[in-house]
Amino acid sequence: MTTLPFALRPMLPDDVPLLAEIFRASVEELAVEDYSDAQIEAWVAAADDEAAFAKRLTGQLTLLATLDGQPVGFASLKGADVIDMLYVHPATAGQGAATMLVEALEKLAGARGAQKLSVEASDTAEDFFRRRGYTAKSRNTVLRGDEWLANTTMEKALGETAPPAGTTLQ
Incomplete structure (x- = not known):
């Protein structure tokens, strides 16, 4: 996996049309193995x-990953402790943008006093979140238009470290 030199910045209102395109491209190209054509369309x-x-995006803390100044992905934090959206353009998927976005949201959530962070991960994103230390809590179905889509609520404790091996808690 190659990591590209991404940068982070806050979303600006003028970014919305491009973010909508990134959202569409991400779902249409990256979710095809996990969802039907009708589900993707919905x-x-x-x-x-x-x-x-x-x-939706301006009502949350929304960050953009950029490459050479151009947005290639975005993530939003709803309240202090929910990742609402995480989408990366297929051309840069798997190259570090999503990881950088989630790490930034984890730090911001922790700074806002969150003890844990949760996400309703699509079947496509579930492995990504699992690799980042999120654990599955419940399986869900959500209605989009006339289609039901499956996802998984996942959580990660923030700021917790495991005690060293052999240590007893008192």
Whole structure:
């Protein structure tokens, strides 16, 4: 896996049209093995109403991963402790942008006093979150348009370290 020199910045209102395109491309190209064509179509429809999509992103802490100044991915923190959205353009998937975005949200959530971070991970993203230390808590189905999509609620404790081997807690 090659890690590219991504940078982070906050989302600006003018970014919304491009973020909607990244969202659509990410779902359409990266989720094809996990969801049907009808499910993907229903999922990407969330960006059809650009004003509602913008309201969702601007109502949360939304960070962008950029490459050479151009957005290639984004993630949003809902409240202090929920990753709401994480999408990376397929051309840069697997090259470190999502990891950088999630690490930043974990640090920000911890700074906001969160003890844990949760996410409703798509079947496509579940392995990514598992590798980052998230554990599955429940299996869900969500309605998008006329389609049911499966996902998994996952959680990660923030700021906890395991005691050294052989240590007893008192």
